Amino acid sequence: MLYSLTHEDIHKGYGILVNRTHPLKADEDSMAGKLSPAVPDPLPGTPYPDVLLEAVAARQLQALLEACGSAGEIIPVSGYRTQKDQEDIYDSSLRENGEEFTKKYVAYPGTSEHQTGLAIDVGKAAEEIDFIRPDFPYEGVCQRFRELAPSFGFIERYQAGREDSTGIAQEPWHFRYVGVPHSLLIAGQDLTMEQYIQWIKQYPSQNPCLLAPGWTVYFLSLPETALQLVLPEEAFLTGNNEDGFIVALPAHAKPVVKSR
Numbered sequence: 110m111l112y113s114l115t116h117e118d119i120h121k122g123y124g125i126l127v128n129r130t131h132p133l134k135a136d137e138d139s140m141a142g143k144l145s146p147a148v149p150d151p152l153p154g155t156p157y158p159d160v161l162l163e164a165v166a167a168r169q170l171q172a173l174l175e176a177c178g179s180a181g182e183i184i185p186v187s188g189y190r191t192q193k194d195q196e197d198i199y200d201s202s203l204r205e206n207g208e209e210f211t212k213k214y215v216a217y218p219g220t221s222e223h224q225t226g227l228a229i230d231v232g233k234a235a236e237e238i239d240f241i242r243p244d245f246p247y248e249g250v251c252q253r254f255r256e257l258a259p260s261f262g263f264i265e266r267y268q269a270g271r272e273d274s275t276g277i278a279q280e281p282w283h284f285r286y287v288g289v290p291h292s293l294l295i296a297g298q299d300l301t302m303e304q305y306i307q308w309i310k311q312y313p314s315q316n317p318c319l320l321a322p323g324w325t326v327y328f329l330s331l332p333e334t335a336l337q338l339v340l341p342e343e344a345f346l347t348g349n350n351e352d353g354f355i356v357a358l359p360a361h362a363k364p365v366v367k368s369r
């Protein structure tokens with residue numbers, strides 16, 4: 110498959126880093142038609158029944174929930190948000206919870222992973238589930254979800270003790286879809302996403318990372334203008350929202366056949 114990559118493409122893909130210093134660049138209209146219900150046909154009375162996610166992330170979330178055997182025990186609370194949604198959440202949290210709390214738990218509009226459609230907040234089923242900080246304990250079915258998540262492309266994004274790296278307080282309920290094998294590498298190497306984006310840069314195409322089982326992963330920087338390359342059909346390429354791309358190839362796929 111032929112890829113013609115430009116600077117704009119750096120800001121697209123399942124592996125984009127979105128945080129305070131890496132705001133979302135993609136146009137909101139580009140999400141139209143790419144969203145699906147996080148869980149189709151939720152049981153009547155389920156809180157937050159209208160949660161949306163990017164379609165592949167939604168499918169993988171459903172497979173993960175199924176693998177946990179957690180039907181009805183884990184509730185998607187918040188998924189895709191528009192810029193306007195994030196502004197409303199930020200402003201109402203400022204009013205209700207004050208500035209300190211809001212800066213700790215609510216991303217500034219334009220810098221929220223939820224605006225990518227790739228982030229999901231999940232809560233343990235209960236009569237009342239807090240919207241900003243749902244309960245998602247490190248035990249039982251919730252822990253099972255957490256442990257299986259990387260096999261389905263999700264990472265626990267904001268872990269305890271990583272605030273210096275992520276800029277966000279511990280959020281046991283917030284998971285981010287990055288896709289396999291990135292999720293396996295991030296969890297296996299015990300990195301934050303911020304650290305992964307830097308770490309993978311030590312593996313260019315001539316010295317790829319072979320750590321993820323069955324995968325070859327490497328970093329591709331973008332020359333001044335544009336780049337054309339041919340990758341096998343099974344390749345998975347994403348921008349990093351910073352300065353280049355991460356390419357993942359299943360081990361059996363043939364390497365790059367042409368680039369210029």
Ligand SMILES: [Zn+2]
Binds near residue numbers: 223229230284
């Ligand atoms: Zn969240």
